[in-house]
Amino acid sequence: MPAEPPSIPVTDDPAAPVPAALAVEDLSHGFGKRVALDRVSFAVPPAGFTMLLGLNGAGKTTLFSLITRLYTNRTGAIRIFGFDLRRHPTRALARIGVVFQQPTLDLDLSVRQNMRYHGGLHGMRPSDCEARAMEELERIGLADRADEKVRTLSGGQRRRVEIARALLHRPSLLLLDEPTVGLDVEARRHILHHVRTLCREQGLAVLWATHLMDEAEADDTIVVLHQGRLHAAGTIRSLCAATGTATLPDAFASLTSREVR
Numbered sequence: 001m002p003a004e005p006p007s008i009p010v011t012d013d014p015a016a017p018v019p020a021a022l023a024v025e026d027l028s029h030g031f032g033k034r035v036a037l038d039r040v041s042f043a044v045p046p047a048g049f050t051m052l053l054g055l056n057g058a059g060k061t062t063l064f065s066l067i068t069r070l071y072t073n074r075t076g077a078i079r080i081f082g083f084d085l086r087r088h089p090t091r092a093l094a095r096i097g098v099v100f101q102q103p104t105l106d107l108d109l110s111v112r113q114n115m116r117y118h119g120g121l122h123g124m125r126p127s128d129c130e131a132r133a134m135e136e137l138e139r140i141g142l143a144d145r146a147d148e149k150v151r152t153l154s155g156g157q158r159r160r161v162e163i164a165r166a167l168l169h170r171p172s173l174l175l176l177d178e179p180t181v182g183l184d185v186e187a188r189r190h191i192l193h194h195v196r197t198l199c200r201e202q203g204l205a206v207l208w209a210t211h212l213m214d215e216a217e218a219d220d221t222i223v224v225l226h227q228g229r230l231h232a233a234g235t236i237r238s239l240c241a242a243t244g245t246a247t248l249p250d251a252f253a254s255l256t257s258r259e260v261r
């Protein structure tokens, strides 16, 4: 029998003047008899970097599908900056930008066309969309590729376009599902650095799902999801203190009763 993980409080602060960017409360989801999420609760602070840490099959993508309304939650609640996703879906969804695990760009359209299409879905005027697209492409170092077909870009560049596109409508919460998987070290570093800079300089709230623990930093809120259950949430320091360990991989191993790899 694996040991019960130590009880660590979730990070939603009811006294906070600004609602959490994302509050997930008692959320469950299954596929037939398979339970993918089991009564999960946690909160993402209104600004800053939150890492959703979990191995394959933890339930990260299922959670993202519920937050983005690809699936409808039948139990529990999801609130985005205080807006209940079931009661106020339009207002809630307008505040989030999403980079899904699987690439969703049209390879045969140019970068600019992909951005324009996405802006249209958000109801943006073409002139606003154009200006915002160039602003975000500039920021992420791809303005000079705006008129090239996505097919001609590297994997890392395509990911950067997806991040620029997710920010077009100025969301306050950015969700990224395993955004660096399959990329080389340099591309990973570039994307992580860019998103962390956005957090710091634009006050963006980020939920970054990954199994790569070396992407975590000291001030991050780490949410540990394992086999559909929330095992802990807090900074690396608090997770280490609660488990009597010295590193995040050791804390994760202790919390999930797994060997460190």
Ligand SMILES: Nc1ncnc2c1ncn2[C@@H]1O[C@H](COP(=O)(O)OP(=O)(O)OP(=O)(O)O)[C@@H](O)[C@H]1O
Pocket (backbone or CB within 6 Å): 031, 034, 035, 036, 054, 055, 056, 057, 058, 059, 060, 061, 062, 063
């Ligand atoms: N459409 C589906 N039908 C049936 N089972 C599913 C479906 N999607 C996910 N699952 C199951 O739900 C559980 C959680 O999967 P999920 O994809 O959410 O995990 P994950 O943390 O995103 O993993 P990965 O990092 O491998 O993508 C797994 O057991 C998975 O097999």
